[in-house]
Amino acid sequence: HILVTLGATVASLSGLYLCLEANLPADISRLGAAVVSGLGFLGAGTIIVTKNYTVKGLTTAAGLWTSGIIGLAVGAGFYEGAVIAALLVLLAETTLGGIVNKIKRDPEFRIEVRYEEKTALDNVLRCCKDLRLSITNLHVVSAADNGKPCYRAYVSLRPRTKLNHEVLFKEIDKTDGILGYAEVDMEDER
Template sequence: MISDQDILIRLIVAALLGAVVGFERERTGQPAGLRTHIILVVGATLTMTLSINLPIEFKNLTPNGDPSRLAAQVISGIGFLGAGAIFRYGPSVKGLTTATSLWTMAIVGLVVGAGHYLSAVAATTVILLALVVLNYFERKFIDTYTSVQITVTADNRISVFDEVTETIKKKGKIIGTPSLEKNFKSEKMEVIYTVRLSPTISVEPLIDALGRIEGIRLVKLS
């Protein structure tokens, strides 16, 4: 059985590891920051210690007690917190990294609760490197790309939108599935594309190229 002193040590270690990742999230203005990560990891650690102690304490009542049952509920239950950290902003989805860090740090808390300090510290180090170092490379080499929404209104002909797709692909990359709306009275279709453009390509030439396609009635930049 884990002693109260060992539980206290594990909770302190968990709080420190949660604070390291939580501080990075707080510094970048994420919705789940320092306090959330500390409370989450400490809670997961406490759950794991309880999960280990209960079968030992009540072994006469539950000889087949499974220490992993409570821990499994932490992993599945953290999905609610993760979902709350994710939100959509225009063509982009924000909060995925924070949701992932919450889920992973919950597991780190379980690992600390089980007494595997080295594994927990190593995992936290990798997570922190991913958040800080890789964020630098993303901003330097990936975030230079811009995403725009282009709304195309055209005659209801497949060939028109095939040409629209080919024109966009020459200039950039279509992200996700285009949104389509059909007007049965006017026999026109409206399609919204989310397009990623490199920093060397301006959106104006793309708009002009789309406007020259036969059958195009309106091209609008959102």
């Protein structure tokens, strides 16, 4: 972030220099506008979408963009605004992350369930709802188990309350028609 701020400051000061010191006819806002669009490009490069279609890097992109704008303010001589903005960014970056982590529930997890009949999966899904697990994604594929037709369901779950996964697995053990189950990595695409 420091390099972005420094670069934006130099760009802003360069515009002022061209106008005031070199007596060249220049629009000092043009360099600032170029910095802003460059920051958008730089910020977009920090944003990624994972295999689970979750977006990562938005805070980094916003921080880079904001630090560039702070640099423009410093270069333009608007020191008070730059200091206040920098303090607000520091406050937001240091405190809001902790608040969000306290609010977040247990992380989402995924199970793979192998079964022969649809009623077995229905019973597992009912069990998940009874345990206050939100079903965020369900993907079913046909498979074969020892030559017999069967199905694999990949169920993504988000606990609404604290839950030991073993409680869910004990309930699945009691369900008729289940050939097997396992917790699988959220990044796995099968």
